[in-house]
Amino acid sequence: MTASDLVIVILAAGKGTRLRSSQAKVLHRAGGRSLLESVIRACGPLGAKRTCVVVGHQADEVTVLAEALGAVAVLQQPQRGTGHALLVARRALGNARIALVVPGDAPLIRPETLKALVNTHRSGGAAATMLTAVLAEPSGYGRIVRRSETAVAAIVEESKLSDEQRAINEVNSSIYCFSLDKLWPALSRVKPDNAHHELYLTDTIAQLSGNGEKVLAQVAADAREVLGCNTRAELAEVDRIFRERKREALMAAGVTIQLPETVIVDPDVQAGEDSILEPCVQLLGRTRLGARCVVRTGSVLHDAILGDGVTIEPHCVIAGSRVDSGCILGPFARLRPGNHLKAGARIGNFVELKKSVVGEGTKAMHLSYLGDARIGARANIGAGTITCNYDGFSKHPTTIGKGAFIGTDTALVAPVRVGDGAYVGAGSVITENVPADALAVARGRQANIPGWAAKKRRELAAAQAKQKPSKRKKNGRKAAPRRRSSARKSARRR
Template identity: 70%
Template sequence: MSNHDLAIIILAAGKGTRLKSRLAKVLHRAGGRTLVEQIVRACEPLKARETVVVVGHQAEQVSALVEPLGAVTVLQQPQNGTGHAMQVAKRAVGRAKFAVVLPGDAPLIRTETLKTMISAHRNGNAAATILSAVVADPSGYGRILRKSETAVAAIVEESQLTGDQREINEINSAIYCFTLEKLWPALAQVRPNNKHRELYLTDAIACLSSKGETILAHVVADAREVLGCNTRADLAEVDRVFREWKRSTLLEAGVTIQLPETVLIDPEVTAGVDTVIEPGVQLLGKTKMGARCTIRTGSVLTDATLGDDVTVEAHSLVAQSRLENSVTIGPFARLRIGTHVKSGARIGNFVETKKSTISEGAKVPHLTYLGDAKVGPKTNIGAGTITCNYDGF
């Protein structure tokens, strides 16, 4: 499917008051990335003509994150509602005919879900398509009122629900697909007729519906994809789901993870078949592990590269270092930035290294600090050895 006529609009201007943080909501992290980065990356495979991020609170920091990913940013100042945010974004979408609109705090959304929503929108010749979800507890969400199996009559905010409407468990995710030539005139008619005196995008959908335009609702298969992050508890739950998905991916690829719920794995981590990850391990950044590695309890690997048959014994730290095939380190070893341990070498307990090369078959068994060092093949470094190249300044 070609999306040369599609724009992505991410509404990321909000502060996130309920998080009780000095950090803007979309700059909080879940699943190893900021919320807004997760959303931009989920949209990348759509190959839209433009990705527009509407920024507001801490605009410079948000822009610095998303612009290297190919997005353009527009400033919403003041933040006067989702409808106003769309008006601000209008000048940046160019000649796009359609737009997918997402809130900046729903990072679990998957590319395939967006693709199916876009297809449903195009095939249904809709003015607007709402991504909805069926949930056990719909409290706190706007509800979808349907007039047929596919068509929507209205979105009703929770505060406006009456009678049987409270029993509806299909909710509005605040993720939409719009036909822009129909949206812009409707948006121009929206007025701030609410207690916050803001312009709401949902009012534009109501306007389209009142004109007889087709409004569809596409139900997401996994309701977790539309979880938002309004509170710290929400943020923790979203992070938990991300981690669960990543662990499942590795398990399906032939990696053993013991007590998976205790293991923290970032999205760009890779591992070869028959690698074993013990409980309490953290695999962070762009860590890459070959086949048949063993990472024992309590170890933390950050941007580390491991060959095949590597063993990291318990409670060891490896950061920005390279371990070749058949290397063993630990327990209680710390390999800092720039360490290169070559094939068959062994780093033992209570050893720290930085910017050092440990050559093939060398042994550093215990109680050693090696900084700015080159250790030759099959060398045996005795306990208490210290090498460094630091003048104190």
């Protein structure tokens, strides 16, 4: 048998009631991806003939995601258990001989573990092979009852455990490999479990074993791989493990991560050797860092591409932008999507860029907004420079030539062009193109009035004096004269 005889069935119809969410369970995210995407990606390396996703709750949204990832969606409506889900998917499985069944909320499962399970199933000639895990605290899981050291007799749900069975710490992962010619007859013999006529795959294990078929179990080397996401707490734990895995992989590849537990890195992120991630950094989406990059505390990068030797100072936000080698950004800089900073450019504190190209060695160090701008090499953008790119209806471009100097507090009203080597005086409002090597000054002419300030101070002092009340008045009446002391009266008589 080869991979062409294998199909994968991912069970993704559940609502996830215990998550207390209006969103389908498999659309929740952990480790930077939806649960369903993580499961489909884990199944990809097996090279199966087809991947079938059984959908139910929020079927349209789940179908869009499944098909975008190359899977086929099959609707289970109404939802009558995991066994019923397999029956619904039967036609989509075609003439495959083996089905690997994986729950859509088991995102930590690794491709290597799934490959090993399928290989064990094939080499063992089994009707069914289960992936199990040994847990120190098995509460909440169905237990594996073995017929022998290698064979399984049944899966017993926790509510039906005997006192003796409660001591078992090998649990069901809900990941199975079935020989389909054995599965369909076994499913037909399973009786509905409750008033809702639900069929469960767990019951097929007892059917197969009781009918003399071989049922094997393979214990997962890492029990964390089988963790589900039934509650918000479990979802958070799965997310934590995902993040830990990614950080460990980066550190093994030569990246320094300070206080690793505070750093969030998505699964598709790449970082070159000798790069340093300081505490509380987030690298999201498809961010890529070259070698020897430094990302300092509190910075967030999403779909950012950094060349070698880039320094991101604290608390910068960079999205959908390219930053070439040797650039320095921040602190507190923001790059919205669509920017390209060429080698050696410097963007300082409280500078915001949007859809702009910044030339080699160009500096914009303080308190500026540069939107829809094209800036040449070695230009200097003074503090408080604003490209006025929006007129209330459309966005317009600003072009600044190489070697140009833009003075502090300048407004460039787009569309406008400043030529190579041109100077713009501080405080200018530029509404017309500036020729190369020219000086543009657009502000009110300064007028000095001699003595004005001294005169103003005298006028203010006089006005304040008039407003002060008489010292001889008190409560609107003349103050009584002070009485002389008796000693002074006696002196005058003499």
